[in-house]
Amino acid sequence: MTTPQPISILLVDDDQRFRKGLQTLLDFYNNNGAFRFEIVGEAASVEQALKLAVEQHPALILLDLEIPPSDGITALLRLGELSYKGKALILSAHREDEWVFRAMQAGAHGYVFKDRIASQLCEAIATVMNHEIYLAPEVATHFFRLFHFYAGRSLQACESIHLTEREREVLHWLVQGASNEQIAEHLYITVATVKAHLTAIFEKLKVTSRTQAIVKALKLGLVCA
Structure with a gap:
């Protein structure tokens, strides 16, 4: 054996x-x-x-x-x-x-x-x-x-935060765990543009890191996990 x-x-x-x-x-x-x-x-x-x-x-x-x-x-x-x-x-x-x-x-x-x-x-x-x-x-x-909880969230939070359509797309891929390079590839934009969108997203969500942005986005129902 x-x-x-x-x-x-x-x-x-x-x-x-x-x-x-x-x-x-x-x-x-x-x-x-x-x-x-x-x-x-x-x-x-x-x-x-x-x-x-x-x-x-x-x-x-x-x-x-x-x-x-x-x-x-x-x-x-x-x-x-x-x-x-x-x-x-x-x-x-x-x-x-x-x-x-x-x-x-x-x-x-x-x-x-x-x-x-x-x-x-x-x-x-x-x-x-x-x-x-x-x-x-x-x-x-x-x-x-x-x-x-996340599955049942409404879009009210998304409307109150006033994210642009492109910022929502970037945030979606961020929550999926994508790197800046991967986000750029998915959305056919440059890494510099991704960083600019992330800066705007962080300011609107009042966070300072990727992890904080992900947690807050999920809590508010801004994206589906």
């Missing part, structure tokens, strides 16, 4: 103590036969995570969403741009609806609240590695509550 290959795992969290705790929990799973794994790297930043993902090709990334100065949403989007073939499972203290929704939209294969890791991580890993999405009941509630 052929012994199955261990699951290669990359740990991404800026808290070294949390990564150490994850290792201990994974060791427990390994020792009791839940599954076999090999930790191929640890990262405390998005850039480190992307570098290790390219070099080590882990089958699974255990990813925190708050990784200063960037965030896990950015990591997920950039992994998509790099055509990463593995799975990404979010382990986060963020319980806000927006974080859960954005993480899943950005390409996460599952989401586990950090205070539920001890009871849910084993099942979450097994589910994700079986090519399925893992959302515990409490997480699914957050996700679908916001999904239905």
Whole structure:
């Protein structure tokens, strides 16, 4: 009988103590036969995570969403741009609806609240590695509550913000996670023009970053997720 290959795992969290705790929990799973794994790297930043993902090709990334100065949403989007073939499972203290929704939209294969890791991580890993999405009941509630909220929004907010048609198009692609270059390609305009539209959008939404613009646009129902 052929012994199955261990699951290669990359740990991404800026808290070294949390990564150490994850290792201990994974060791427990390994020792009791839940599954076999090999930790191929640890990262405390998005850039480190992307570098290790390219070099080590882990089958699974255990990813925190708050990784200063960037965030896990950015990591997920950039992994998509790099055509990463593995799975990404979010382990986060963020319980806000927006974080859960954005993480899943950005390409996460599952989401586990950090205070539920001890009871849910084993099942979450097994589910994700079986090519399925893992959302515990409490997480699914957050996700679908916001999904239905966005789906039912009216256009009143869009009219009150006074976005131009082109700004709405740029905002649409921004919410989809497109880079400036990709937005330019989709809309057949220059990157400089995209940047000019984003500047105008940020001013009208009263935000200072792409992530803030995305969250506010979704909250106001300016675009469909």
